[in-house]
Every structure is written in C-alpha cells, then in structure tokens.
Amino acid sequence: MNIKAEHALTVGATLGEGPIWVDEALWFVDIKQQRIYRHDPATGALDHWPAPEMVGWVLPAEPGKFVAGLRSGPHRFDPATGTFVPIAGVDTDLPANRLNDAALDPAGRIWFGTMDNDEAALSGRLYRLDGTTVTDSGADPVAITNGPAISPAGDRLYHVDTIGKRITVHPLSPDGTLGAGETFLTFHMDDGYPDGAICDAEGGVWLGLYSGWEARRYAPDGTLTDVVEFPVANITKIALGGPDGRTAYATTARQGLDDTALAAQPLAGDIFTFRVDIPAKPPLRAA
Template sequence: MDAGMHVATWQAELAVDCRCTLGEGPQWDAKNKRLYWCDILGKQLHWLSPSSGESGYYPLDHRVSLATPLEEGGLLLVGENRLSRFDPSSGSVETFCDFEADNPLTRSNDARVDRHGSLWLSSMGKAAEKGAGSLYRLHRGQLTLLRSNLTVPNAICFSENGEFAWFTDTAAGIVMRWALDRDGWPTGEPVPWADFSSVLGNPDGAVMDSEGCLWLALWGAGQVVRLDHEGQIISRVELPVSQPSCPAFAGPNLTTLYITTAQEGFSAAQLAQEPTAGSLYAVDTGIAGLAELPLRLI
C-alpha cells in the first residue's frame, strides 16, 4: 500500500473545538439531524446540530464508544461493560444487556450498524493488551461472538448490498474483508484486502460511501484515505492533528465527512504542537455517504 502516492487531497477544517482525550464513534442521527460522537476516556457523549452549529455534550458514568440511533427512538450506548438505551431529551439511561461485564480488563471500541439493522461491535484491552479484543454481532437482541484474539478491532463497515463486511486489527495493520450470507452472518474466513502494515499510520475507524469506496482513518498519520473497490488509495483528507480515529458522513445530503480525533498519550510538547487534537473536524467532499440504518433490537 503506497500511502505516499499522488492522489486528490482535501483539507479538513475544525468543526467543534471539543478537545476529547479519545474522540471516537461519530454517528449521524438522520431523524433528529444530529451528529453524535464519544470521548471514551473522558466519559462524555458529544453532539452537533450541523444546521444551527449548536453543540454540547452529556456526561456519562462509564466509558462509551458509540451512540447509535434506535429504530424505536433514542440511542443505544455501547459501553465498557454494558449496552444501554439512552434518551437524549431526558438524559435517562436504561441497561439493555451486559457486554463483557465479567472482564474488567476490556472496554468497548469500534461499532457500526450493518445493512440488516444489526450492530457489529468490538472490545479491546484497556491498555491494548495483545489478543484481549473480540468482535460481536448484536442481532435482534442476541449478542453473538464472531471472532476473538484481536488486539484493537476497528474499521467495521459494510457494503451497500450487505455482501461484505470490513474490519481491521489496528495492531496488525491489515484491513480484512469478510463475505456475508443473506442474513448478514459471516461465511468462511476473512481475507486480507488492504495492507497498511508498512506505511505511516495505523488503520482505525472506517465508513463506506454511496459509490462503494471505503474511507479509513490512519491513526498517527493525520489522514483519512479513500480506498477503491480493490483497496487502493484514490484520494485523501489531511488533518492538522495526527490522531484521527473515525470518519462518518452527516448532514442533509450526507456530503460532509466528519472526523473524530484524539490526544491520547500526548506529552505537553505534543499538545503544544497540536492544541486542537481531540476535536471534531469536517470536510465537504462532494461525495455522498451511504445512509445507515437505525438499530433494530427486536
């Protein structure tokens, strides 16, 4: 994978100066026209209304990595030891089910709703312990283990027709593609699709666009790259901060790409060099994202 090749480039601009320790999980709520994202380590759920520019956050009592819209209304919080229903209007939280509650060493990480309205979600060690992470699918309220012995599972996303899923183990640097059956369950073994093991930056969060291309955050490289159907870089977004974590399309036409970032592990010198690290960035690419489905629990 030649991440240094000459390709079309956009520059991301600061959208919300929130300076999360570990910004993650941007998710567009199309019904309520809000973008949500999390500060995992700061235990906060942030929101932005793009039409008005208003933004804010909800304090949480545990580490949460995603808040995704529910078909029935409200949000499902993917947390370090449980999945919970959350009502943004009242702030009420109701536990739905445990999530690795018997393992205090892990927390939730990447997650995304598939083309069947089911949730794929991952866990990882709180100190990124090797092999401590796993990948699951929450389908109609039932949680099923799909894969274990992962270190930092990321880049969960799906083709529009539901034929494939993608994911990566950030520590290994290879994006995998997994064939799915008609009900969205994996068939066979995942296969290597794009190799970032020998380039600057590590593959992190990802999202698909309406043209079937995958947008992948490169943690440590200050970039989000767009990959074609063969896993080759065809364009990129550059950021003024080095740790982008995950992209998501939002807004009325889904043409604005929002990118969460982090300042996790930064020294005082690094913070001085990247004062807005951990903030939300955005770029209007003119390319529409793939509309995502709300989560079905039943």
C-alpha cells in the same frame, strides 16, 4: 484526490470517536471522558450527556432513542432523560476489556468490537447484537478492534486490526453469518494505525489513521482514491452527513500526545470537516 481538512468544532476530546450523522446532527463520543455529544452545525449548538462508563459508540434506534456501547455492554440510551438501560453484558469475564467501535447492517443488527483497554492483550472480539442477543462473530481475536465497516448491500464486512495494521474483508450473509476473512489492506510503520472505518454509498472504505495525520478512502478493490491531510496526528473516524450526505466530519484525539506534541497541535481532540464526491449510505437504525 488530496484534500485538506478544516477545523469545525472545538471539543478537546481525550479520545473522540464514533461520529455518525443522525437527523441533521452529528453525534459522537469521548470514550475516556465518558461523554456522548450532539452537534447541530446549522445552529452551532453542542450538547453532551455523561455516561456511567467509558462509551465507545452511539447508534440510532427508533426516532429519538439510541443504543450506546458502554464498557460493560450495549445499553439503551434516551437523550431526553439521559438514562442508560443495559441490553446485554459482554466480556464479563474480562474486566480489562471495553467496547470500542460499531456499525449497523441493513437488517438493523449492530456489529461491534471489544478491546483490551491497555491495548496489549489479544482479547478483542467482534460481536453481533441482534435485538437483545449478542453473538461472537467468529472473527480472529485482536488487541484493538475497529470498524467494522459494512458495504451498502450488506454483503461485505471490513474488520480493522489496529495494532496489527491490517484490515480483513469478510463475506456477510443475509442471516448475519460472517464468512472467513481475507486481507483487504495492510499498512506500513509510517502510515500510522488504521482506526475507525465506514463505507460510503459506492462501497468505498473511509478510515482515520491514528498517528498518521490523515484520513483515506479506498475503493472496494483496495485502490487508494482520496487522501485528507489534517493539522493533528490522531484521526479516529469519519462520518458522512450534511444535507447532501457529502460533508465529512472527523473525530480526533489528544490521547498519547505529550506536552510538546499538544503545544504543536492545539486543535487535537477537535472535530474537522471536508467535502467528498461520493455521499453517505442511506441512514440505518438499530432494530
């Protein structure tokens, strides 16, 4: 199915990322501007909080509280006070690295990746946060980790190698052990770069394509089922939400666009929306 995305919210994010639907609102971040956002589509309100470091993602914990992926590691984030409390340090021996993208599994564990902020060195790793303990998943290092996306049953994990233009799928055990990966999808030069990925209620994989002008959905067997066209080039990640879980929201980015490209894409960095047939997975919270 071919869909055209509609403009939903003016943000002008340098690097919009990590959208997630929590308690009837859309949360997302601007990594480079070090901001966490909350948007209420019902009222049009847009709130934001400054982060002390680049922030790759924000995920819900107990009601009203979140875990945020700051450059140095995951932190507890309280929107009521705007405070950030460190949980654990990550890649402390790699000062050029930062946290990039994350997802929750049904047990409440957070799976997140790191990356070289200069997008060159193969220093990005996939980690698991279980309570306050961070463990290396054992997945191969890459320059830019994205996703991961986790199936509704919690038995498959999709790991995105953005620069390598490849997604691997790994078996995921109930105890959090990640099995050996095999290729799920590869992308060509004219596709753009696979960016953030999520799974819907049927295990379909949605992903944004950076420099690709599209978002796509693939069935669990790798079949392309949906293509969404955008008026901007850099689509970073999709969230599914709304009252029925069938409203998609997409973050986008201005990063990497020169003055000519920005003039041609005045909506770059904004939030876009479209409707889907398959709803979101049931909501999860960090343990």
